[in-house]
Amino acid sequence: MSYLRLEGITKCFGTFIANDNISINFEPGKIHAILGENGAGKTTLLNIISGLYQPDAGQIYLQEKPVQLDSPSTAIRLGIGMIHQHFMLVPRLTVTENIILGTSKHWRLNLRQKHQEIAALSQAYGLEVDPTVQVGNLPVGTQQRVEILKVLYRKANLLILDEPTAVLTLPEIESLIRILRQLAADGHTIIFISHKLDEVMNLCDTVTVLRRGKVVFQSVIEISTSPNHNILYRQQLAQLMVGREVTLELKKSPASRGRVVLSVQGLQVADDRGVITVRNVSFELRSGEILGIAGVDGNGQRELADAMTRLRTIKQGKIEFHGEIKVGYIPEDRQKMGLVMQFSIAQNLILKAFQKQPFCRHFLLQGEAIKNHAKSAMQLFDIRTTGEDVKVSQLSGGNQQKVVLARELAGEPMLIVAMQPTRGLDVGATEAVQRRLLAERDRGAAILYISTELEEIMTMSDRIAVMYEGEFVDILDGATATLEEVGFLMGGGGRELGVRS
Numbered sequence: 307m308s309y310l311r312l313e314g315i316t317k318c319f320g321t322f323i324a325n326d327n328i329s330i331n332f333e334p335g336k337i338h339a340i341l342g343e344n345g346a347g348k349t350t351l352l353n354i355i356s357g358l359y360q361p362d363a364g365q366i367y368l369q370e371k372p373v374q375l376d377s378p379s380t381a382i383r384l385g386i387g388m389i390h391q392h393f394m395l396v397p398r399l400t401v402t403e404n405i406i407l408g409t410s411k412h413w414r415l416n417l418r419q420k421h422q423e424i425a426a427l428s429q430a431y432g433l434e435v436d437p438t439v440q441v442g443n444l445p446v447g448t449q450q451r452v453e454i455l456k457v458l459y460r461k462a463n464l465l466i467l468d469e470p471t472a473v474l475t476l477p478e479i480e481s482l483i484r485i486l487r488q489l490a491a492d493g494h495t496i497i498f499i500s501h502k503l504d505e506v507m508n509l510c511d512t513v514t515v516l517r518r519g520k521v522v523f524q525s526v527i528e529i530s531t532s533p534n535h536n537i538l539y540r541q542q543l544a545q546l547m548v549g550r551e552v553t554l555e556l557k558k559s560p561a562s563r564g565r566v567v568l569s570v571q572g573l574q575v576a577d578d579r580g581v582i583t584v585r586n587v588s589f590e591l592r593s594g595e596i597l598g599i600a601g602v603d604g605n606g607q608r609e610l611a612d613a614m615t616r617l618r619t620i621k622q623g624k625i626e627f628h629g630e631i632k633v634g635y636i637p638e639d640r641q642k643m644g645l646v647m648q649f650s651i652a653q654n655l656i657l658k659a660f661q662k663q664p665f666c667r668h669f670l671l672q673g674e675a676i677k678n679h680a681k682s683a684m685q686l687f688d689i690r691t692t693g694e695d696v697k698v699s700q701l702s703g704g705n706q707q708k709v710v711l712a713r714e715l716a717g718e719p720m721l722i723v724a725m726q727p728t729r730g731l732d733v734g735a736t737e738a739v740q741r742r743l744l745a746e747r748d749r750g751a752a753i754l755y756i757s758t759e760l761e762e763i764m765t766m767s768d769r770i771a772v773m774y775e776g777e778f779v780d781i782l783d784g785a786t787a788t789l790e791e792v793g794f795l796m797g798g799g800g801r802e803l804g805v806r807s
């Protein structure tokens with residue numbers, strides 16, 4: 307029995323085959339994982355299932371009946387709900403307006419009743435959110451809940467989630483997992499994409515691995531009570547994805563700290579609404595070290611990063627750069643701040659340097675130099691696509707992130723502010739980026755490494771600052787700090803203990 311069945315689905319973009327003869331059975335009431343490295347074709351396949359793209363060949367069956375998913379509205383009508391990798395909400399509308407958008411012609415008339423309806427729905431699924439708030443003012447994690455509520459409101463039977471946990475905090479992930487299990491137990495069919503293998507093994511019933519557009523592995527997920535078995539299984543999945551051995555472990559030499567590159571004193575920064583979100587932050591950052599900033603999402607990390615890179619004015623305190631310093635900034639939201647989506651890869655790669663030689667001479671852009679630069683950057687960062695003139699909007703999520711990294715790490719910056727630099731990257735690419743950042747450190751760069759992923763902070767940092775409600779509750783030595791200790795402080799535990807001076 308299958309709820310949804312794909313048979314021989316093929317999708318091409320020009321001469322490039324993004325999905326190559328894909329057949330998958332999705333049984334009802336089960337959670338199905340699709341794994342694959344960046345650019346493997348996962349999002350493309352989901353776009354076909356949700357009616358956004360038409361396949362060039364193949365057939366889709368819904369409850370064993372052939373269907374033509376010729377538009378997203380057809381898919382929605384048939385009970386297929388897609389939660390996109392990059393949210394498609396309207397920032398200026400409220401939660402309720404976003405959720406009911408396009409479902410009824412007279413929604414303005416009974417908005418209050420709709421608010422109540424949405425509030426009830428959000429409570430029923432444990433997806434807490436205030437229906438009257440403008441979506442643009444919500445943290446990313448909450449915006450995602452709105453996306454989920456939106457498809458539940460449309461009574462979806464099949465839920466498709468494209469990397470839903472990439473932007474969530476640990477408690478949010480746990481709550482999402484509970485919700486998805488509940489939905490599956492209620493008979494919903496769920497398709498789940500993630501680069502986090504532990505999560506997939508913990509949550510999903512079946513797994514399909516794609517590589518370069520083709521199905522290379524399909525199985526019921528076998529977890530066992532033996533941790534060894536699970537580690538091997540995870541390793542096996544990772545290898546199937548990238549087609550080579552991956553270590554999943556990073557070797558790191560001790561830091562050799564040099565001169566002070568940056569000092570920050572009594573920093574106060576406000577968010578867009580004028581609320582102070584960074585308070586009383588002081589630290590020094592030295593050449594050759596990685597200062598990890600641990601913290602649950604929304605504790606001031608975003609504003610701190612913006613202030614460091616002078617994108618946000620500060621309210622109080624001092625940020626001092628010692629010497630002429632070149633700064634590389636990997637922002638959290640690559641689509642809003644990191645990239646111009648309608649520009650090509652080559653253009654995006656020179657956004658910060660296009661007035662300079664060799665890209666510009668006598669006020670003329672130098673096509674050949676720009677192209678060669680792009681070619682070598684694409685090779686270095688393994689940006690997978692057909693050419694340097696491809697628009698960034700046509701790249702897979704992970705490959706977009708690699709474009710940002712390639713630009714910001716070019717030209718040996720002395721200070722690197724990296725916020726969630728591996729978000730959306732597959733295991734192989736994550737390993738490569740972390741290696742690269744360690745190499746930058748060893749070259750002498752000072753790195754501020756901001757991540758909500760505790761394990762990533764633990765692996766990468768030489769020192770770990772824990773941020774809670776805008777403050778650094780403590781700065782720990784990366785070599786001796788334990789996961790429990792950092793986790794405890796992240797949850798505000800340091801407050802009661804009086805760790806803060």
Ligand SMILES: Nc1ncnc2c1ncn2[C@@H]1O[C@H](COP(=O)(O)OP(=O)(O)OP(=O)(O)O)[C@@H](O)[C@H]1O
Nearest residue numbers: 319324344345346347348349350700701702703704
């Ligand atoms: N609209 C498009 N035009 C041209 N090429 C496209 C388009 N959409 C996707 N592609 C290409 O198809 C391939 C598969 O992309 P897709 O987004 O499906 O990958 P993915 O598996 O979701 O990767 P990621 O893990 O990075 O999100 C990529 O090489 C991408 O560049």
Ligand SMILES: [Mg+2]
Nearest residue numbers: 349391702703
């Ligand atoms: Mg994708």
